[in-house]
Amino acid sequence: MSRSLTGIAAELEALTPLDFDPMNVDADGPDRLQAICAELVERNDPERWTPLLYSLIERLDDADMGSPGPMVHSLETWSGYRPLLAESLRRKPTPLTLWMANRLLNTGPSDAPQWLELLRQAVGHSAASPVAQADARDFLEYQASRL
Structure with a gap:
């Protein structure tokens, strides 16, 4: 059984810039983010999880979370990501x-x-x-x- 979206959101909220710091030998952010994104894509509700990824991108705007990375690949799996991208760009x-x-x-x-x-x-x-x-x-x- 898959985790609730609330549980996934909590894990995303727990990520910090230190988790993506290449100088931090304990940084596991890229691996955690990859796993979370894979889990989200498996769900059939991108309109619910897409805002979570944009929120993380805005909150950790200086962290290197990939280019394009798992979030971009995940977002682009849903044809409806573009309006939310525009909203994110307007916000931050x-x-x-x-x-x-x-x-x-x-x-x-x-x-x-x-x-x-x-x-x-x-x-x-x-x-x-x-x-x-x-x-x-x-x-x-x-x-x-x-x-």
Whole structure:
């Protein structure tokens, strides 16, 4: 029997930046995250678990949780992830969510102007870290060279 979503959410909440610190010999965050994401994908309710992953991405925005990593792969298994990605970018752009938006733009979506606008907004977003703001600038420059 699979765990409850509440139990999974608690495990995600327990993850800290130290769990992903490459200098921490006891860091097991990548392995734990991989296992959690595999468990989530097995469930048939992505509309319920997707917000948990975006919340973790926003909370641990400076941690290296993979590029793309298990969360991005898990999120992209559900066709409905894009509106929640846009909401996350509006709340708190992070290096990983900006990377996801750039990845999406690379596919030439019909709604590319919306995603470009989200990248523009991230450049000066008050909740975005300096790293995220720089990433947004770099992705905008890259996308401008493609269009």
